[in-house]
Structures are given as C-alpha cells and as structure tokens.
Amino acid sequence: METILDQLHSNQNIFLTGGAGVGKTTTTRAIIKAFEEEGKKVAKLASTGMAATLIGGQTLHSFLDLGIADSLADLLQRGKFNTKKKIKKLIASMDLLVIDEISMVSADLMEMIHHRIAESDFKGSVLVVGDFLQLPPVVKGYGAIRFAFESETWKALDFKQVTLDINYRTDDSNFIEILNAVRYAQVDEKEHLYLHNLIKPIGEDLSHYTFLYGKNVSASRHNQAQLEFIDSDELSFESQVIRHKSKIEDKEIARFFNDARIEEDLRIKIGAPVLFTRNAWNYFNGERGRIIRAENDTVYVEKMDGYVVKLERAAVSKHKWEEKSIEGKKEMVEVAQFTIHQFPIALAFAITIHKSQGMSIDDLIIESNEIFAPSQFYVALSRAVSPHRLTLIQPGKDWKYLAFVHEKALSFVKQSIVKNPKDF
Secondary structure (H helix, E strand, O other): OHHHHHHHHOOOOEEEEOOOOOOHHHHHHHHHHHHHHOOOOEEEEEOOHHHHHHOOOEEHHHHOOOOOOOOHHHHHHHOOOOOOHHHHHHHHHOOEEEEEOHHHOEHHHHHHHHHHHHHOOOOOEEEEEOOOOOOOOOOOOOOOOOEHHHOHHHHHHOOEEEEOOOOOOOOOHHHHHHHHHHHOOOOOHHHHHHHHOOOOOOOOOOOOOEEEEOOHHHHHHHHHHHHOOOOOOEEEEEOEEEEOOOOOOHHHHHHHHHHOOOOOEEEEEOOOEEEEOOOEOOEOOOOEEEEEEEOOOOEEEEEOOOOEEEEOOEEEEEEEEEEEEEOOEEEEEEEEEEEEEEOOEEEOOEEEOHHHOOOOEOOEEEOHHHOOOOOHHHHHHOOEOOHHHEEEOOOOOOHHHHOOOOHHHHHHHHHOOOOOOOOO
C-alpha cells in the first residue's frame, strides 16, 4: 500500500480496480485511515448514499453541492450565480478526494465533479475505486449509458491504474475461474455446464437461505412471507433520529434511510435470520446470524459459529463540512447534520442485488429471472463465498443472456488491464 500512498502524496491520481472480493473497500479504508492519521483532510464520496455509508462518507451531490443537476450544462444553468465561496473553500481544503463505486458514476457526473474541483483550485489527489464490469450508472428513461471513463475529465485527471487480483471472498479456484468468465461475459459450454449444475432442489424450509432479487418489491414480499412462518411475536424497532441542524427536512432524512440501507422500522422475530449490514471487529457485512433475544436497546444475534453478538444501535450520520474557528484559526470541519441510530442488521430471507453491495453471503439463492442490467448477474454470483452453498433458480433464458456486460465497459477494461505493483 505504500506505493499507492506515495503516489497520492505526490499528486498522482489513482484508479483502484479489480473484480469482486479482491479487497478494494479494505484497501480504500486503509488509505483513508493513513491520510487522516497524518492530519490530512479526506472527502469520502460515492454516487449513492449506500456506497458512501460503507466508507463513512457522503454523496457526491451533497459534498459538491450539485443539487438536482444531471449534467454540467444543467448545473451551469441552475447556478445562475457563482458557486458559493464556502463550497469552493471546502473543496480546496481537501488533500484527497475518494470516489467509491466509480462504475455507477456517469460521464455527466464526472464532468460536474471536474468543474467543481477546477473552479475551487483543488490541489490534492483523486482516488477513484471500483470495477466497470459491475453495476453501471443509473439512466433515466431510455437514455444511453455513458461511463465515467468516457468523459474528458477521465483523461484530464490522468489516473494511474492499480488492479487488485487476489480473490479473498472465496478460495475455490474453479469458482473463481467461472466468476472471471462471467465477469467478461465469456460463457461457453464449460461455463454453461457449471452454472447449470448450480440449479439444485430447494427444500420447503427457506429460512437458511438468502434470496437475491433484482427488484425491491420481490425481496420485501419474500421477507414478509417468511417472517410470518416464525411462531413468535413480531418486534418492531423504530430508528432514532437526532437532528443536529434545525432546518433538515423530513424528506432528506427519508431519502438517506433508503440510500444508506438503514431500516426505518426494523421488524424482526426471535429466531429470525438476519444479515449484518456493516463491518465491525466481531462481524462483517453480509455475515449471517439468528436473533436469540431482544430488549429495548439491545439485540442478541447468534452467528453461524455459535458466537453471540450483543448489538446496540449503531450511529450513522449525514455529514457536511463547515468552517469552524479552532484555536483562533478558521478550518473546514466535518460536522453531522443528523444521526440515525438503528441496529445494523436486516432480515436475511431476501435482499436485492443492489443492496448486497460489498457483502459476502453464505447459503445464497439467486433468482435468475430478475437479472435485467449489465453485469448484474456477475455482482449477484460474486456475493457467494462458496459454490457449494450457492443455488441458482432455473432461468427462462440461456445463461449467456444473463451474463452480459456493457460493450463499452468490456472494451475499456480489456484495454486497460494492469497488474498490481510488486511491492503493493
């Protein structure tokens, strides 16, 4: 990691990439920690609240004050007056901008990012993290997908690429080979047979599995149906919201709940299986457990290895940077607008592929008939820690039509494959 840190310190912009499960988030967190321990300011950003929460940051639109603009022309038209001085001062004060899940950042958003940092005279480094063969930018209506690498900004920032290539999520070499084939949409007879063999009988008891769906409504319906089978009282834990700023609107808090993958009203039962939705020293994002006891402010979750985790509500804050006077000097300080306290768990019966981001999941069932986006099947498949605990629902079409990628993303990745530095 020293190599990357040295390059970032010398103002070399970095593109950190690699397939699922290779440690991109872990490496990113280590880089952020190293910078912050040196007293440097880091903006931890992502296009969605969920991705931003996983690195303890905020959305690009929030930090850069982009409002509802969806293009540079739109931003300039809406911003009839000059950009606020405090926004420029904030951006200029940063030593490092981290942009996670870069595959979901569009070319238009990339141009807006560049406009903001250019007009703010930003002199730090930019670290973008992600895999363009995973989930693409969300497009309104029938618009064409334009990736971040298609923007002039991508060329202007002159990223040096570092590719991580050791899969830490699974150690099954055959499965890793299949994952790589699906990632590149190279599904031939060998891969077809392997995937077909993952279609297995499913027993009546579905409580031991996590279903991955492409649609929110399907995941919600499955969770509610399975919860009703548990013969115990339903418990409801409403999130606690503390407002640090009086002008925060309810709709902004509601949007944060949805984006950050936090249950506004967590409904569980004793005996219900759950997934941890954050990382901590004694559990990880996607790890499975079972509710064995619950009180007003404490929930006890027994993990698969028998270890019992005593959970209290975790604090997740929506932050902004503000100018504060510290020891007579004005500095930009990250402050919370509001904080949500909720248990970092979700029902494990089902989850959407999008919300499974960053998870490693045991006993996984993928609803293959809800695959509709490029690279979505790869993202779902790569959540599994073992093919022996992975089941696929028989799809209504051939595997090659599920394992598809966007041609522009595939072309870019193939042309820019770079291995790790030897000393990384």
